[in-house]
Amino acid sequence: MCIMIIRRCAIASLAFVLWVVAAPPALHASAPAPHEPGQSYMYLRIHEDSLAVRLEIRAEDLNQALGLGWRAESGRSETEIATDLRRIREYVEARFSLAAEGRPLDLRFTGLDVRFVDWGDFVMLNYESDGLEAVPDSIDIDFSLFFEWNPDHRDMVIIEHNWKTGTFNNEAGVSLIMSPGNTSQTLDLTTSSVWRGFIAMIWQGVWHILIGLDHILFLVALVLPAVLVRADGRWEPAESFRTALIKLVAIVTFFTIAHSVTLSLAALDLVRFPSRVIESIIAASIAVAAAANLMPQLHIREWLIAFLFGLFHGFGFASVLGDIGLSREFLVLTLLGFNIGVELGQIAIIAVIFPILFVLRGTRLYRWIFRLGSAFLILIALHWVAERWFGWSIPIRRIIGGFFA
Numbered sequence: 001m002c003i004m005i006i007r008r009c010a011i012a013s014l015a016f017v018l019w020v021v022a023a024p025p026a027l028h029a030s031a032p033a034p035h036e037p038g039q040s041y042m043y044l045r046i047h048e049d050s051l052a053v054r055l056e057i058r059a060e061d062l063n064q065a066l067g068l069g070w071r072a073e074s075g076r077s078e079t080e081i082a083t084d085l086r087r088i089r090e091y092v093e094a095r096f097s098l099a100a101e102g103r104p105l106d107l108r109f110t111g112l113d114v115r116f117v118d119w120g121d122f123v124m125l126n127y128e129s130d131g132l133e134a135v136p137d138s139i140d141i142d143f144s145l146f147f148e149w150n151p152d153h154r155d156m157v158i159i160e161h162n163w164k165t166g167t168f169n170n171e172a173g174v175s176l177i178m179s180p181g182n183t184s185q186t187l188d189l190t191t192s193s194v195w196r197g198f199i200a201m202i203w204q205g206v207w208h209i210l211i212g213l214d215h216i217l218f219l220v221a222l223v224l225p226a227v228l229v230r231a232d233g234r235w236e237p238a239e240s241f242r243t244a245l246i247k248l249v250a251i252v253t254f255f256t257i258a259h260s261v262t263l264s265l266a267a268l269d270l271v272r273f274p275s276r277v278i279e280s281i282i283a284a285s286i287a288v289a290a291a292a293n294l295m296p297q298l299h300i301r302e303w304l305i306a307f308l309f310g311l312f313h314g315f316g317f318a319s320v321l322g323d324i325g326l327s328r329e330f331l332v333l334t335l336l337g338f339n340i341g342v343e344l345g346q347i348a349i350i351a352v353i354f355p356i357l358f359v360l361r362g363t364r365l366y367r368w369i370f371r372l373g374s375a376f377l378i379l380i381a382l383h384w385v386a387e388r389w390f391g392w393s394i395p396i397r398r399i400i401g402g403f404f405a
Contacts (some may be wrong), residue, residue, distance in 0.1 A: 039154050040145045042096065045161040051100075051129045051139075053107060054160075055092060059114075061153070062088055064401065078114045081123055085112060095365060096143045100136040105129040115240070135162070137189055141176065143184035152179050157187065162335075164191075168204075198337045205341020208317065209349070214282050215313060218347060221252040221289035221377050222251050222302050224370055227361040228353065233297035235370070237362040244358055247302070252346060254303045258310025259317055260339050266318030267335055278315045280389040285309035287381035292373040317342065320347050 040061070045052035059081070063070040089109065098105045106129060112123040146153040157176035159167055176185050209215055216221050226248040228235040238244040265271040288309070288373040292300045313343070317338070386392040 015250070026066075032151065038150070040143075042143055042155065042189075043160040044139070045131075045159070046162075046163075048135065048163070049130070049132050051098070051105065051132060053098065053127040053129075053387055055096070055125045055127075056115060057092065057145065059123050061150075062091075062123060065146055066091055070186060081114060082112060088123065089125070092145065095145050095213065096131070096141075099244070100132065101138055102140070102203045107230045108123030117277055125262040131316065139189065140184070141178075141187055141239065142184045144180075147180045147183065152178055155183075157185075159267045162386060163200075165200075166201075167398045169343075177204065188267070190231055198333050200345070201334050201337030202341040205317075205343075206345040207341070207343050208338075209345030212316075214279075214286065215316070216349060217286045217377055217380065218282070218289060218309065218313065219255075221286055221293065221374065222255070223268040223350060223354060224373060225293050225302060226251060227255075227358045228370075230296050230299070232366060235296045238358075241358055244354075244361075247299055248354060250303045252350065255306035255310040256343060257344070257348075258307045260286070260335075262311045263317045263339065264312030264335055266315050267331065269383045273315055274321060276388060278312055278319070280385055281309070281312045283314050283381050283384035283388055285312065285381075287378045287385070290374040290377035290381065293370065296338075306332070314319075360403075 040058065043054040043055040043056065047053075060072065062068065065086055066084070068087070072079070080231040098107065108129065110126045110128050113126070115124055124367070141157055143155045143157060145155055154176035155180070156174045159165070161168055175187055176216040178185065225235065227238050227244045229238055229243070230236075238247070258349050262271070285305075289302070289305050290304060292298065292302070360369070
């Protein structure tokens, strides 16, 4: 009777988890910009030897200040704005400037873009300044758009990217606010340090492994048999904690070596694969590792599975570095910090589940966890492969909801 209850609870729990995680993974997106009426924005990207500036200015404010004759409704195209680009640049560039520790920076215009929000359009002007010997301790900023006709207007300065302060893709934290009578201010960067950036990269690695469900499930598929040994075509409990731990260390070590190699190759732009291919293989790796658990008669080495598929997981980790806007600045420290973070995240996950699995390894409950868990992982993985490779959308939640209705 107890076994029957355990089975039913396990099936219901697996179904619930399947319902939760089987939805299409959401796309990574940066935080929405704090665009509000009556505000303009200067975004700074501070790199090791260069500085990038992006001005985001409400189109309606430009229209009113310059009398451009633009129609009031939203949806203005970049081509339309480009016809008035000379006048826009003359107005804007006369009202903003930057200096690094007292030396004026020569800002080179690099392009125009348009951002659409619910209540209007923003014109985006991009500039770059090359030749910095190092990240300066301070930047003197003059920024005074539209104050001559709108004293209530405010110009915001935001550090979008600064490796040394661990700032990546920030669009919400305002550093300076310019107002009439206070249009020139100094942005202090003395709190930056290489150590702070390195620590930030460690946290990026930890955070990614903890939110990377596919990486976690691959680890789970490999850890499940770590407390067992193959003997005469069946699984037997490991004799000692030391034996199981050595097996686990081998699995994690080979996984670490593999993903570290490909993460470095991808970060150096030496090897590239389409994300569709990488994400599909990562999903398939879960199915392969879990299927191996259900075939004890095969002489399969979990450390070999960890190494082979770890190579593709490394490319997956590399895509994260691109998502948070990292270039090759401080590349060695970036890769080292991110890898350390990934390993710390892995250790945290394993430290939680491995002792529990070892204690349960010889019980009937563990056999059910092992079999049903592996079958569940295969189903999830195949679902993700169908989504990522074929673009299929399988209504898992609706199916499970109907099953329990």
